[in-house]
Amino acid sequence: MDSSSLLLSGGKILTPSMNIITADIHIDQSTGVIEAIEAGLDPSRFETSLDVSGCVCMPGLVNAHTHIAMTLLRGYSDDKPLNAWLREDIWPVEAQLTTEHIRAGTELGLVEMIRSGTTAFADMYFEIPETVAAVDAAGMRARLGHGIVTVDKEPAAARADIEKGLTVAQEFQQAADGRIQTAFMPHSLTTVDDDLLADGAERATAENMYIHLHANETSDEVNPIVERTGERPIQHAETLGLLGPKTFLAHGVHVNMDEIATLARTDTAVIHCPASNMKLASGIAPVSHLREAGVTVGLGTDGVASNNDLDMFSELQDAALLAKLGADDAAALPAGEAIKMATADSAAAISLPGGRLIEGGVADIAVVDLDTPHFTPQHDVVSHLAYVATGADVRHTICDGSILMRDRTLQTLDAEAIQDTAETAATDLLARIWFWFSYLCRASLKDSHLPLSRESRPSGREGIRQLLN
Amino acid sequence: MDSSSLLLSGGKILTPSMNIITADIHIDQSTGVIEAIEAGLDPSRFETSLDVSGCVCMPGLVNAHTHIAMTLLRGYSDDKPLNAWLREDIWPVEAQLTTEHIRAGTELGLVEMIRSGTTAFADMYFEIPETVAAVDAAGMRARLGHGIVTVDKEPAAARADIEKGLTVAQEFQQAADGRIQTAFMPHSLTTVDDDLLADGAERATAENMYIHLHANETSDEVNPIVERTGERPIQHAETLGLLGPKTFLAHGVHVNMDEIATLARTDTAVIHCPASNMKLASGIAPVSHLREAGVTVGLGTDGVASNNDLDMFSELQDAALLAKLGADDAAALPAGEAIKMATADSAAAISLPGGRLIEGGVADIAVVDLDTPHFTPQHDVVSHLAYVATGADVRHTICDGSILMRDRTLQTLDAEAIQDTAETAATDLLARIWFWFSYLCRASLKDSHLPLSRESRPSGREGIRQLLN
16 A cells, blocks of 8 residues: 555546546655556555545646635625726725635635635735745635735835735745745736836846736726826836746736737736626626637636635636627537636646646636536536536535545535634624724714624625714 | 425515615415525525525526527527528528427527526517426426417418417416416517408407517518518508507517607517627627516526527526627626516516515525525625526526525426427437438439438538538
8 A cells, every 4th residue: 555645436537628538646745746647556555545536637727817815805896987996986995904814815815715626816915924824824826926006106005015925935935845836916907016027037046036916907097008108008018128038917907919018929828717706796807819819717716805716617607608699609618618728727827736637737717516506417527627616516625635625514624613713703803993983973973882792783885974064 | 383384594685675674574485485585584484495695696697588399409500690590500400309398409499597596587489388287297387378479371271370470369268377478479570471360450449468589689580571562671661550668579679760750659579689689699689678668577598599698697697798788888788687687577577576685476486596606795685696696506496485595496486307309309400301301312322221320421511511512
């Protein structure tokens, strides 16, 4: 018997070319690598054996753009356009976030990802040491960075934020036994000053770092850049030294054909976020044009506050459906291509291993239970994974050879405790926001008591509005 | 103790005005009516009591347009535009459907609906007696009709199909103790001849029947009608006598403002099918314009073959997201309105009771389990139901006061047997299609053996294509 060997036996396997075969998977848990994919392996040779008959083993999903701590803000503000949503609702709340809130939101997000078969992600947020510790404990894979915002900051503070972005990317590169990689992550071309962007990009490139930023998300942000610089955003990003094979941009909704050509020429990847782009009415990204031009297009949920979940199955279905509408072609982004976007292409876009089940590749695997009415009849399992599956269909999640979820029970994290902690943290966060609002607006308050009990008041923004009336 | 009384205790309730309150629900199972919604009801007074603490009780979802037997074709053909998809893939298969296939697909669809909290639906298909029997046994509520198609038929056969549509609507009205209602259901303005449509509409109206048809689904179908009749499709439908307060039209994607005004003036309802409209690249229905004009807009999944599931939570999320994109306004169709579309508005559109939890109203209820990481934190339960929930979150489903699913276990149907039967029926259907193809194309076949074993051949269309090469 091989020590630290894991067998997945009796199931189907989704191959990198999107075929379904019947075979077993032999995993070396000490290296986290798939040793063999072949039929009829003998279970007695393996230390651990999972019977996955009735299931399909597919690559763990790769969420290539999110802000995981924002899981704590799920449902806090909806049904508003990006600018108002950010400035009126999200940023004021984020200003009140403590390290504890961020840890609570991050752990909640990790639980949700593992439960829905995601094994790797790229994340831009604050308090990266917290994220590093949480990802390490969870056993997942991630590319992390500090989200740099310099607008409205004093020069020294702005400069310090750039330094922090660079330092964090250096410090945590290869953390968690190499499962954690990093990137330099300025928020966007409109929220970081040009001189700092250029300086940061130059230093990040010199240090061989990856670069991640938001770009061309809404039409509103394009014109000001054109007016200010005379360049379209993507051209301006190239001028600032931000593009290249180590750069991945989130959204890329409002990119014209010249910008698509620039992205292709510089080998810059784009992360498509269809649910967020629909929810904030940002628009439809030209996914078919980007892919035809040779741009690597990954897939991300964006933060939960604009999604409102981290379920990559739901996201890849949105991508497949929206691509058809965007291209006016029902054949655009067919089922298998949408799954590739959520797995192999996402992994390539953020340069993490995984996204394909191959011998010698990392053992990052989502095991999906097919034995259910909504996957019946099984005319086409690939179609079902793209158009029907949700995260709730994932039975086991494996990352780097370790079982993170087994029969829907998390193995590395205490899901129940994390859920309770998150609920408590959210209540505390709301209390802080109420305190802050009441401090600023005391004169206009009908009632100066702070309504600390969640039950006694309307929820979220509505409650604050009522308090301020 | 009241006999045949059911208590749902300790949960939250979604009110018709989309507020969340904490109260118990008292149901009289003999009448199927909600007797009382109030806090602190004594469980000992009730014959049956369900502890729904940690859950929210919401109206059972109402799927206002589907073709339920097509659940048997899930994943059979994807990623093709409507016309090619129908004519090359779906209609040839449908020509091979036997009564047994239709029964199997219908029962599979009923299982899927109940599992995802749907309690009522409108269905257009064939072999309505089968559907009536299956819906009766399942305990659901439905408005059913025979889908009339007369193009390419001999005059006598075309006329017979109209007669069948009228006869079926008369025969099964008020079946299943009144849970089943009917409608006259010509397929569309392009698949039924004008003279037959006009005659059928006149007789249906004289008989006080409801009318349901597809309209303005793709841009391709609009121009031929304009060229042939000089009228836009909706105007032409009015000329034929098809519009009115008892008519509901599926899709309504390509309707102009004049047509919207006609729909509003005639009080004709529209059933929005966002997933199907995206998947077939049909377009974005002007839902905001329709609603602003006062048109009742319900929500439907369409058939599974173009969706690919019957999950109304996923559908209402698609509706909420797509409305924002269509209106270029992130405030369009906010969470609560999307839920209303899937419940009260759908029920109104197809004129079935339900869609709202009120005292004296029917007890058609979906009980959604909120105690899960993806509904954490609970800033806003209405937001979670619209933007996060899937059918898998439904714990109990109640229709007409009867428990159809309890703790995810179906009470009226044998889900496991139905799943097995559906898989067998699908295999049999594929074998018939292969036989039919081999009969038509014997000369061109590489191999005249019929590959009856599912495992030994590629699935669905791909297999047929390979066989024909």
